[in-house]
Amino acid sequence: MRGQPLRAAVVGHPISHSQSPSIHGHWLEQSGIAGRYGLLDFEPEHFEREIRALVEQGYQGVNVTVPFKEAALALADEADAIARWIGAANTLVFSDGRISARNTDAYGFWENLHPGLSDGVPDCAVVLGAGGAARAVLVALQDQGVGRIWLANRTLSRAQGLAAELAQGAQIEALDWNAAEDLLDQEAMPLIINTSSRGMKGENPIICGLAAQGPSTVVNDIVYNPLQTALLETAAARGCRIVDGLGMLLHQARPAFQAFFGARVEVDPGLRQKVERNMGLV
Template structure:
């Protein structure tokens, strides 16, 4: 090392995202943008971690200067058992996407996916009324559980849910209560009758995946339709819903908003989600 080489701050906080695979993650681009925007010392690093190494990695990271991490597939459920404290919403959802490493090395687990989902709706559709009519949820995976919790908490009175495997929908209903109504996958189109909010929480419609083949004949032009998929931004579902006169909300904002609470805890600055942020993350 030469004398004129820049020296990184000794205590610059480190954060990152773990998953397998991880190369596709847009989180490093997002957090890097916010660090530069606010002139903050710190780094955000993508880290591929195999499931069998998860516990060891979580023990080491706090000692290596990390203040926290984001967690993605396949670790979002497993980290709950390894955390010292778990928020009520992470426990309810059964998964965590945000870990905070405390100065004493203890791990605090949270789930901000539901927060990100609702924040995205309210930003892109400020007049959205959760109690205007039944909500429809297509899919019953991990992301769907966060959507269920956030929609019920927002005041949705009836939530219709369907999944290719009905048992998963039934399990969610058993946990979240009588406001959920389960539909068979073959009857998914019937759920849309009278619905004011429609959410796709499956990967169908994503680039490289089959399209979501739910007939939209019963969809009201007054409904708001959103898709958790953001590659492409305008999925076939959103394109068809817009053609029918519906308001549509793409899924990118959920990714951006769910990241904000963790960034604030790790780096001490609440970041703004705006058009520039969207452009940077889209590249």
């Protein structure tokens, strides 16, 4: 494949909404690397065959999104410890015909959040939502040393299952949504994270009082469309420090870019503005 530009892509179904080509395109242009980053929509039944075809074609790797993250981990020849802990991969790197799985969502979540944690890593946190994104958040929090996590979900059994599956180092207690709202009205928490799709454009907003929260609480909503969710507005009105979710999307792409194209890159204001404009967020 000598002489060909380095190639990578994002793979999903559907995929047309993905910002990954714009993010990687920004860094390719900035770094002057002669690479290409595309967008591939695979039929679910052909996922594995299509991925193996990309390996044959000399791609450096792919980012993987819904609904392929578990299948990506399953087909890889090896996987990093975080991907195995999360149980899903968002990045496949191809080298010498082998497929290596990684998960950079936990990294992206923490890179976005930690500058907002001026009091250091908190000893406990409340996580709302127990879907796919919560997996990376729960792993990142435990990996950073958060020792106690309340995990709230509309479907309590799903939170209970995730707590049992992912707890390694932290005590994770499952709650139903109403119990979590009561907890947040009664007890000051250092960190609250929404990973549920509530608050996303077209979904019901999270309307809750956060009565016990104040300036020592950091509230992060990983929903990024809209950027300012009702949860973040309530938190700001209570004096909490708030962190929106767009930085998670941008930061998770950095290790993938380095793996595909060989250069370290940063999230700069120009990139954020570009993605905000593309998505109509400003």
